[in-house]
Amino acid sequence: MTTFQGARSASEEGGPTSLALRAPGYNMYHQSLGVFAKEPRPGHVKSRLAAATSPEWAAWIADAFLRDTIDRLAQVEAQRFLLYSPEDSKEYFAALAGNQFQLIPQADGDLGRRMEQFIVGQFQAGAQRIVIVGSDSPSLPPEWIEDAFRKLDEANLVIGPATDGGYYLLGCAGSALPIFDNIAWGSEKVLSETISRLSDAAWRIALLPPWYDVDSVADLWALKGHIAALRRAGTDPGLPHTEKLLQDFS
Numbered sequence: 001m002t003t004f005q006g007a008r009s010a011s012e013e014g015g016p017t018s019l020a021l022r023a024p025g026y027n028m029y030h031q032s033l034g035v036f037a038k039e040p041r042p043g044h045v046k047s048r049l050a051a052a053t054s055p056e057w058a059a060w061i062a063d064a065f066l067r068d069t070i071d072r073l074a075q076v077e078a079q080r081f082l083l084y085s086p087e088d089s090k091e092y093f094a095a096l097a098g099n100q101f102q103l104i105p106q107a108d109g110d111l112g113r114r115m116e117q118f119i120v121g122q123f124q125a126g127a128q129r130i131v132i133v134g135s136d137s138p139s140l141p142p143e144w145i146e147d148a149f150r151k152l153d154e155a156n157l158v159i160g161p162a163t164d165g166g167y168y169l170l171g172c173a174g175s176a177l178p179i180f181d182n183i184a185w186g187s188e189k190v191l192s193e194t195i196s197r198l199s200d201a202a203w204r205i206a207l208l209p210p211w212y213d214v215d216s217v218a219d220l221w222a223l224k225g226h227i228a229a230l231r232r233a234g235t236d237p238g239l240p241h242t243e244k245l246l247q248d249f250s
Contacts, residue, residue, distance in 0.1 A: 031079065031130070032127040032131070033079070034115075034122070034132045035073060035083065035134070036111075036135075039085070039089035039093070040063040042058070043055040044059075045059055045062040046058035049216065061245055064245045065135050065214070067241040069133075069135040070097060070101065071238075072239075073133070073145065075142055082097050082104070083105070083114070083118060084104070084106065111186075118130075119132070129172075130172050131149060131171040132171070136215060137168045137214065139223060139237065144208055144211075148169055149171070152172070154204065156175075156203045159171075159191070159206075159207055159208070161191055161211075163211070163212045163213075164212070164215070179197040224246045
């Protein structure tokens with residue numbers, strides 16, 4: 001995998017890039033959206049759902065989440081990237097993404113290392129604002145991602161807190177902040193540990209509203225209820241693959 005040893009962190013530069021240097025109104029090629037995803041192979045995704053249902057069913061729901069996420073986020077005005085894993089799953093992701101996303105294999109290492117590599121690489125390529133999401137929050141409103149990009153006009157970091165103690169969205173402007181090392185990824189401590197790394201008062205932080213990931217059976221019931229509530233209120237949930245699969249979930 002490509003490494004980015006020539007890039008310097010915000011702390012090495014003496015602080016984040018000046019926000020005044022980033023003029024508002026620049027085009028979509030100055031902002032990058034990265035969607036991190038793993039090929040939904042039975043036994044390799046959604047372990048908690050797999051234990052409560054079956055590895056095959058967990059893979060089906062992960063596939064539905066991914067398809068709906070790609071369709072929903074294709075409307076976001078940005079350079080869009082699908083960061084896939086494992087490396088030999090490119091054909092699967094190419095069929096899903098079409099011409100809506102550029103494909104990049106995820107870097108080696110833990111989640112923090114993989115996110116940092118993407119962020120640093122995008123800054124090196126000329127991006128000024130970078131937002132990262134996963135596919136565990138299929139109902140996340142695309143408008144919130146666009147709002148995250150807008151917030152990065154004034155902030156160095158934007159975070160979307162997840163109700164499980166992590167975050168569903170992370171955005172950076174100017175440079176990659178030192179928030180990716182020694183984090184208990186996958187635990188309820190992720191958000192708390194990330195915030196504890198933000199020790200420099202000069203770093204400006206913006207928040208999105210809390211939202212939920214779907215990792216357990218309880219989460220799946222919450223998502224099914226949310227979809228039903230939207231339908232009852234006369235709103236299309238915009239989750240055709242997920243909604244169809246959940247029709248038989250009981």
